[in-house]
Amino acid sequence: MNSDLAGPDFRLKRVLVPDDLEAVLRQVGTERYHIRHPFHRLMVEGALTRGQMQAWALNRYCYQAVIPRKDAIILSRIEDRTLRIAWRERILDHDGDGTSPGGIERWMRLATGLGLDAEAVASQRLALPATRFSVNAYLTLVEKRTLLEAIASSLTEMFSPEVIGERVSAILQRYPYVNEDTLGYFTPRLTQAPRDVDVALAYVREHARTLEAQQLVVDALITKCEILWTMLDALHFSYVEPALAPPGAFAPGADA
Numbered sequence: 001m002n003s004d005l006a007g008p009d010f011r012l013k014r015v016l017v018p019d020d021l022e023a024v025l026r027q028v029g030t031e032r033y034h035i036r037h038p039f040h041r042l043m044v045e046g047a048l049t050r051g052q053m054q055a056w057a058l059n060r061y062c063y064q065a066v067i068p069r070k071d072a073i074i075l076s077r078i079e080d081r082t083l084r085i086a087w088r089e090r091i092l093d094h095d096g097d098g099t100s101p102g103g104i105e106r107w108m109r110l111a112t113g114l115g116l117d118a119e120a121v122a123s124q125r126l127a128l129p130a131t132r133f134s135v136n137a138y139l140t141l142v143e144k145r146t147l148l149e150a151i152a153s154s155l156t157e158m159f160s161p162e163v164i165g166e167r168v169s170a171i172l173q174r175y176p177y178v179n180e181d182t183l184g185y186f187t188p189r190l191t192q193a194p195r196d197v198d199v200a201l202a203y204v205r206e207h208a209r210t211l212e213a214q215q216l217v218v219d220a221l222i223t224k225c226e227i228l229w230t231m232l233d234a235l236h237f238s239y240v241e242p243a244l245a246p247p248g249a250f251a252p253g254a255d256a
């Protein structure tokens with residue numbers, strides 16, 4: 001990114017044309033996306049135990065479960081019918097339509113494929129408190145901030161195909177107890193995410209025209225990166241180092 005667009009803290013220096021705004025947003029991902037988190041790095045190096053992988057799947061279920069709810073909040077705030085039609089696809093992607101499964105069910109297949117009990121995962125009662133606080137922060141963001149910020153916060157999906165590609169190939173290579181079927185959640189995401197990004201990015205490029213609006217967009221994306229980052233922080237603290245999971249949280253069994 002050209003340094004005359006924004007400072008190292010992502011404070012914008014002037015009003016940007018849409019291509020320059022997009023360049024700043026992509027730089028946020030380069031610097032702040034969870035692909036750089038130590039927990040993710042350990043996962044792709046093949047260094048996590050089965051119990052740590054289970055902890056990841058169990059906690060990430062909370063994020064999956066909240067995604068269609070946050071998209072329903074966004075949907076309720078959109079006045080433009082064409083945009084609503086496009087946005088509602090996201091809810092179908094995650095909830096399914098009652099006949100074909102959605103992302104939540106596919107994530108459950110991942111969790112049970114790793115040896116977790118479906119009821120325990122769905123209840124979310126063994127999730128880390130910090131995971132719950134993080135996913136609730138996402139709901140609060142889309143509810144309380146402007147629609148522009150709510151839409152911009154979804155733009156971490158610009159970076160998800162890379163993190164998913166890296167994760168899936170590393171897991172298949174380095175975790176022999178996980179097979180392709182278990183990771184089936186990720187396959188549709190590789191086409192759904194770019195489709196979602198096209199819609200959200202077009203909206204942001206069109207509607208963030210003032211310096212103030214553009215800064216709000218950049219800050220919303222930073223906040224979303226922080227939400228994803230803190231979820232992995234919590235996993236790292238609780239299950240890797242110093243491995244101090246709070247009382248009541250998931251504890252890997254002796255076989256994991």
Ligand SMILES: O=C(O)c1cc(C(=O)O)c2c(n1)C(=O)C(=O)c1cc(C(=O)O)[nH]c1-2
Pocket residue numbers: 067103153154155156157159160163164189228
């Ligand atoms: O695997 C990942 O690392 C990852 C990241 C993200 C993201 O960047 O927010 C999403 C997903 N996956 C994902 O599967 C997904 O459905 C999704 C929806 C959203 C969103 O903010 O609307 N992000 C993500």
